[in-house]
Amino acid sequence: MPKILIVGGGYAGFYTALKLEKWLRPGEAQVTMVDPLPYMTYQPFLPEVAAGSIEPRHAVVSQRRHLKYTNVITAKVTEINHATKTATITPEVGDPWLEEYDQVVVTAGSVSRTFPIPGVADEAIGLKNIEEAIAVRDRILTNFAKAANLPAGRERDRLLTFVVVGGGFAGIEVFGEMRSLASALLRYYPNLTFDDTTFHLIEAMGRIMPEVSHKTSLWVLKNLAQRGAQVHLDTQLTSAVGGVIELSTGETFESDTIVWTAGVMANPVLRNTDLPTEERGRLRVQADLRVVNEDGSIVPDAWGAGDVAAVPDLTGKGVGGYTVPNAQHAVRQGKLLAKNIAGSLRGEAPAEYYHENLGAVASFGLGEGVFQSGKIAIKGLPAWFMHRGYHGLAIPMWERKIRVFTNWILNFFLRRDIVSIAAREQPRVAFETFASRPRPAAPEAAAAPQEPARVKVSARS
Template sequence: MAAETDQTDPSRDHRPVPGSPGRKPRIVIVGGGHVGLTVALRLQKRLEPGEARITVIDPQSHMTYQPFLPEAAAGSVEPRHVVVPLRQALRRSEVLTAQVTCIDHRSRELTATLADGTEEHLTYDVLVVVPGSVSRALPIPGLSERGVGFKTIGEAIYLRNHVLSRLDIAASTSDPELRRRLLTFLFIGGGYAGIEAIAELESMAREAIRAYRTLEPGDMRWIMVEATGRIMPEVSAPMGEYTRRRLEERRIEVKTDTTAKTLTDGHVVLSDGDEFDADTIAWTAGVKPHPMLEDSDLPRDGKGRVECTAKLQVRGTQDVFAAGDCAAVPDLTSDKADALCGPSAQHAVRQARVLADNVVALLRGHEQQEYRHRYAGSVAGLGLFQGAAEVYGIKLKGLPAWLLHRAYHLAKLPTLRLKARILGDWLLEIPLRRQTVALGELHDPRSAFVKAANTRGLPTEHGRAG
């Protein structure tokens, strides 16, 4: 790990943004997720042409709108419609497809590994650190070999194809033990991501299984495991209990105060004594700040988040900002002196707007504003026409909550083009049933060709028949 920041260095606390004649200040945004894209779009809007140079760095060339991953996995929306190509959206910015591996703020320099494997060193005048988070895995035997996360569009598509392919195989086998294993689906982690994922995929599978003559919905077993005493801690206990009842009405087993002890070879052993075999193990048990931050000299708290002031400046600096899951931002609306904003999309997007405005204020020498937002509540989709919501103390259930969930996230989508595509998917879903088909070839597209190419009688690499 790089050396810790010296927060007592006055040269770091009061350095102005360079503005030498003939050179535009460079703003580098590390992370092209929802926060990074929102910051860049707002900077493009607020800054005059030629006022600054904006560079966005991310390993992916697109932003994924993660709240719609469950619907993409279930087939309610087209997976391509939950991503925004960064270069199309950020036409006044430079987009660099690379992974930042080191931040040296003492030198105002960062190191990035490009897609071709080469390293590039970039200098900056203002740095925005918003790389987001990654799945927080635990050292459970078998997890790394059998588990799959649910944070990327690739993982969502994989889970969809995997679940549907389990139905295909189960309908073709006469082995009862194999069928039971294939039709057992385990999700570990009862926060929003896990609840929405299991609810949407169970809804999809229940609809798909009607087409199989040899299978019944009762043949499937869906299990949600949560280590704490309740699911969905983002809402009140009564709403969490309501959500649990709705899931259990659909025969989804919800096990609280339970952990997974081992997952070796798909044999699941839970702390409550339950043992079973599962061919699908999804891990949605929390996130942690991006590990890239470990190779920086920015100050971080005990959870690895970058320490920030209420103005979203990294503590001890003037020209480095952070927001979102990777940032520890004071919650000025709380009565507790040391309270921090929670790692929610609601805070992250609002922080992004304040952050962009503060960067503009810094460049122009204006006063910056503090981030202050009282948490409004949460909305969650629980499958087709089902939802749970709690907004400003008002609780909604069922269809009204589901409609609010869709309306809220449609409004928060970053571009008009994306809004139109998602709305089109939803409107088509009314007269037409969603397609439930596994496309396993997506995960190994060359397998059929390689098999054919290795068959006797086909030309070899020298052009002659083998």
């Protein structure tokens, strides 16, 4: 039986496995998917998770629950040797092993792209996984609780100053959602005012959200300004050492919360493979998602899709001629990939990936959104409903859709949950603090001097 190895369980990998289960006949192939996490994260929901509008577990999809016929391995693929058709699987516990395959599907996704800016690696939080979104939410809630106990001054200002680096969709969405959460929290802290909170977004380019029209991006800037959030355009972060923000404009201030959303790069696993990559480190593939060499020759039995692959955009609208790294493309590429792999096993020619962008929709706070499709732009509350409707239906599996919509309905009547569980990062502290421990062994008592033995003499009668 042919062995198909899927490297990565994000959008593209999860949907490839899910649809292979649909398209493959019983016994036609054995599918194995390897990912270090046991779930797929629906990343468009991360800003709302950071704002407490979505329960974190509702934004992830269990792989083992929904992939009924796929062998799911929770581990890392640390090397791919396509010449020998083997991959090195490295689990968190135990020894690595070699996994043989007949066809490999690389859908390892992307990671946050950072620059060697002093302090960023030590102070910033990314926004690529669910744990980071939860950390942002807990940081905001915890900082409000701390600030409420302090008098006005430098330390309180630091706690209530929030920074987002990157003005793309992810950056604008999390920035607006954080502002929305902070505004909602003020009702619970009567000694704090709106003016005590400060929000800064730093963008190196001269505009935000390149996926929408310039006119629409200006409307978003105006909306954020009206809500007390400051956007720094044509500005670079030069240092964040110790939480002290230094900008290329010369401005400086302190912040306890720095969220980094300034771009992504292909998963570094490609550095440990003999598969061909292009100049940006992405897997080189052609429009039918087969891996190709630089000269255009096909690499047999190798496929790629999603953020990790440079997929040609046949519509001619992609940046640099390639599809942009987003969920809209990754999901559709995964579905096509499953069809092409199943077809290749039966000697059928693979189809090329072609997808016209349906438009862009974003939410940046309760009741605030924007939708852009061609020259059509919708702003405000209607766009916010469109965002929720689209993504609520787009998250895979009906059980997750139901959970998300139910959560939104409950929040409408009960308001969002504002409980911080930051202590979860060190769950044993409370137990260790009060746990009884054995008393130290007492030093052995000095041996008492022994008296000379007495001999009892008895007389005979």
